[in-house]
Amino acid sequence: MNKQLLLLCLLIVTSISNLQAQVKDKCYTNIIREERIKNNPSLKNEIEKKENFLQNYLKTHKLEKRSEIIIPVVVHVLYFKPEENISDEQIQSQITVLNEDFGLYNKDKLTDKHAFYKYCGNSGIQFKLANVDTNGNSTKGITRTKVSKEFWKEAELEDVKFEKYGGVKNWDPKSYLNIWVINIDDSSNILGFASFPTDLTSYPDYDGLVIRHQAFGTTGTAGSDPFPETNLGRTATHEIGHWLNLFHIWGDTLCGDDMVADTEPADSANQNCPKFPHNAKNSCGSSENGEMYMNYMDYTSDACMNMFTIGQTERMKASISTYRKFILNSKGYNVATIIENDFKNNFKISPIPSNGTLQIYCNKKQLFESEITLVDLFGNHIKSFENISENTTELNCEDIPDGMYFLQLQKNNLIYSVKIIINKQ
Numbered sequence: 001m002n003k004q005l006l007l008l009c010l011l012i013v014t015s016i017s018n019l020q021a022q023v024k025d026k027c028y029t030n031i032i033r034e035e036r037i038k039n040n041p042s043l044k045n046e047i048e049k050k051e052n053f054l055q056n057y058l059k060t061h062k063l064e065k066r067s068e069i070i071i072p073v074v075v076h077v078l079y080f081k082p083e084e085n086i087s088d089e090q091i092q093s094q095i096t097v098l099n100e101d102f103g104l105y106n107k108d109k110l111t112d113k114h115a116f117y118k119y120c121g122n123s124g125i126q127f128k129l130a131n132v133d134t135n136g137n138s139t140k141g142i143t144r145t146k147v148s149k150e151f152w153k154e155a156e157l158e159d160v161k162f163e164k165y166g167g168v169k170n171w172d173p174k175s176y177l178n179i180w181v182i183n184i185d186d187s188s189n190i191l192g193f194a195s196f197p198t199d200l201t202s203y204p205d206y207d208g209l210v211i212r213h214q215a216f217g218t219t220g221t222a223g224s225d226p227f228p229e230t231n232l233g234r235t236a237t238h239e240i241g242h243w244l245n246l247f248h249i250w251g252d253t254l255c256g257d258d259m260v261a262d263t264e265p266a267d268s269a270n271q272n273c274p275k276f277p278h279n280a281k282n283s284c285g286s287s288e289n290g291e292m293y294m295n296y297m298d299y300t301s302d303a304c305m306n307m308f309t310i311g312q313t314e315r316m317k318a319s320i321s322t323y324r325k326f327i328l329n330s331k332g333y334n335v336a337t338i339i340e341n342d343f344k345n346n347f348k349i350s351p352i353p354s355n356g357t358l359q360i361y362c363n364k365k366q367l368f369e370s371e372i373t374l375v376d377l378f379g380n381h382i383k384s385f386e387n388i389s390e391n392t393t394e395l396n397c398e399d400i401p402d403g404m405y406f407l408q409l410q411k412n413n414l415i416y417s418v419k420i421i422i423n424k425q
């Protein structure tokens with residue numbers, strides 16, 4: 001090799017390593033786990049034992065098809081500036097994304113023409129904001145606390161879970177998924193982190209997810225500077241993946257193992273938005289389809305991730321059946337009895353289909369001042385109409401896309417529900 005060629009090669013190698021150096025962690029989950037193992041080396045053994053148990057469980061248990069697993073969620077909003085006190089709508093928009101992603105009805109899911117389509121998994125796991133708190137009282141599933149810290153530095157991120165450090169204690173982690181939404185130092189790349197189910201018994205006070213407000217939900221501050229690529233709520237999808245025992249698809253080391261068979265081997269984290277096929281036949285043995293960069297457990301942009309594999313959903317369900325089994329008996333979400341179409345007995349609704357405005361006539365005084373909500377066919381909250389105070393109330397649905405919905409009113413553990421069609425054309 002002549003000198004010029006050597007120089008050129010050196011330049012290429014340098015620019016490749018620079019490129020790799022730019023891959024900064026946006027998820028802090030594994031860094032925290034490694035730190036814990038460093039402080040308590042016996043933990044490594046314990047984690048391995050629990051992994052073996054889970055693998056054995058997966059082999060010996062045919063996971064029955066549960067129609068739906070409901071996880072009650074409590075969101076702790078910790079704010080310094082008013083804009084960090086994110087709205088109920090922003091929180092609800094995150095819950096909607098979780099239900100779409102975990103239920104595989106996300107609008108950007110792969111089509112049947114894609115080589116990875118056959119691996120896409122529907123976990124059957126759904127998330128609802130808790131409506132019963134730890135004392136048995138009704139709640140919105142949201143706590144709001146003004147904190148004295150302008151932002152949380154990387155080294156202090158676990159402090160958000162402890163009152164003595166200016167944070168907020170989690171609700172019983174056996175019954176709730178706790179999510180802290182905070183302002184993380186903008187000079188840090190970290191979007192969030194989660195605790196693993198295998199750590200629940202040893203570290204119950206740490207259980208839950210922490211997410212920066214710019215990476216939470218799809219409205220309000222979601223995707224605001226300097227995090228424009230986190231506008232679709234996929235940080236929480238990724239972190240709940242960890243909370244249910246998933247690892248990054250590259251196994252957190254060069255060509256590492258994520259302990260799931262149907263994710264393609266990946267050499268390291270992918271970023272931004274690669275083109276399919278990406279890294280086909282890589283050195284770790286990926287197929288001609290390349291790495292599964294659209295998997296929620298990679299580091300790609302929100303707009304480029306859209307799937308868990310069937311293997312990942314099986315692993316998550318097995319982790320709920322074992323390490324998180326208590327949540328199946330949680331009293332944090334009370335499924336109210338839904339009386340379909342009973343609405344009609346107490347209300348007159350016109351016109352159906354609606355051209356954008358609904359007239360509601362209520363003939364039951366005790367239902368005045370209730371909140372009416374519009375939900376989609378999957379039960380996701382679309383819009384609330386507050387305080388039905390007059391006999392006739394006009395609901396404006398002009399901002400709602402055309403389609404079929406349910407109009408619901410909840411009173412004393414009963415949900416009155418009626419199907420409506422909005423057709424503005």
Ligand SMILES: [Zn+2]
Binds near residue numbers: 027028029239242248
């Ligand atoms: Zn992660």
